[in-house]
Amino acid sequence: MSTPSDKLRTFCHPDGEKSCGACCGMYNHVDHGRDQTWQRLLERTQAYFESARIDDEESLRAFRRRWEDDAGVKLLTGLPSCPFLGFVDLLSAHEPQVVGCLVHPLQNEGVDGRDCGIYDRFLCDDYLCAAHDVLRREEARLVIDAVPDSYLYGLVITNPRFVRYLLNMVADETGARPTAKVLASPEVVDAAGRCFALFDDWPYRGGDGIFGQVKVAGELDTERRAMPADGLAVAEEPVDVLLVCLGTECETVLQLERARELVRQPLGELIRAVAKVQP
Numbered sequence: 001m002s003t004p005s006d007k008l009r010t011f012c013h014p015d016g017e018k019s020c021g022a023c024c025g026m027y028n029h030v031d032h033g034r035d036q037t038w039q040r041l042l043e044r045t046q047a048y049f050e051s052a053r054i055d056d057e058e059s060l061r062a063f064r065r066r067w068e069d070d071a072g073v074k075l076l077t078g079l080p081s082c083p084f085l086g087f088v089d090l091l092s093a094h095e096p097q098v099v100g101c102l103v104h105p106l107q108n109e110g111v112d113g114r115d116c117g118i119y120d121r122f123l124c125d126d127y128l129c130a131a132h133d134v135l136r137r138e139e140a141r142l143v144i145d146a147v148p149d150s151y152l153y154g155l156v157i158t159n160p161r162f163v164r165y166l167l168n169m170v171a172d173e174t175g176a177r178p179t180a181k182v183l184a185s186p187e188v189v190d191a192a193g194r195c196f197a198l199f200d201d202w203p204y205r206g207g208d209g210i211f212g213q214v215k216v217a218g219e220l221d222t223e224r225r226a227m228p229a230d231g232l233a234v235a236e237e238p239v240d241v242l243l244v245c246l247g248t249e250c251e252t253v254l255q256l257e258r259a260r261e262l263v264r265q266p267l268g269e270l271i272r273a274v275a276k277v278q279p
């Protein structure tokens with residue numbers, strides 16, 4: 001929820017090319033694929049510029065009434081999805097790519113429309129997700145360097161367990177935790193990017209698997225997703241932690257083996273890339 005001015009402190013807007021809109025409800029939709037999400041944001045942003053004005057509170061409230069998702073299309077029905085999340089660069093010369101708050105004062109010459117959103121300006125300002133507490137600086141840097149666009153970025157940066165565990169597995173194989181310098185090398189960034197790209201269209205994702213290891217269990221309730229080998233006649237493997245972070249659900253052992261293989265491939269490339277540049 002934070003803004004470009006906070007970019008040195010937060011992961012929300014790390015550069016001018018991508019950003020995260022997860023806590024504003026970007027993925028809280030039954031149609032949360034890349035194309036559908038992009039289309040939804042685009043339509044909403046265009047409608048915002050056509051029908052609302054930041055200094056006209058009634059127009060903002062009318063926009064919210066028209067564009068706020070109802071419970072029927074949400075995954076976690078009790079979690080608000082803010083209609084004011086859109087493309088903050090829609091009016092720029094390039095293709096829209098940066099998601100953010102359309103009613104933020106930094107987008108509107110100091111006028112603040114966030115009290116008309118799903119929270120209020122204070123909540124929107126103060127909230128920082130757990131990734132800010134959990135991720136080390138070099139881990140966040142790797143995500144920022146390796147992930148090219150907002151759709152993927154929001155999925156990865158809000159999944160610190162995946163990032164940490166991925167690098168733990170690399171350390172187990174190479175004998176040392178990769179340093180910030182190693183993680184900044186182009187080969188490693190490329191290979192990490194292929195690991196993070198698994199989130200884009202993960203074929204073994206459960207219906208609510210876009211939330212990763214968090215499973216929807218009610219209106220606002222969540223529980224931890226079961227390990228994918230649970231209930232199957234097969235032993236757990238270390239890579240299964242990455243699978244659960246990807247929101248994996250498998251009905252058969254064959255599916256699980258295929259899912260593991262899809263993860264092991266880029267993981268192996270990352271291990272080799274780190275081993276090559278590590279002193």
Ligand code: SF4
Nearest residue numbers: 001012020022023129
């Ligand atoms: S989910 Fe976290 S990184 Fe994403 S916008 Fe919210 S606070 Fe920022």
Ligand code: SF4
Nearest residue numbers: 024082085101117124
């Ligand atoms: S008003 Fe708050 S919740 Fe809505 S898009 Fe802006 S920052 Fe996100």
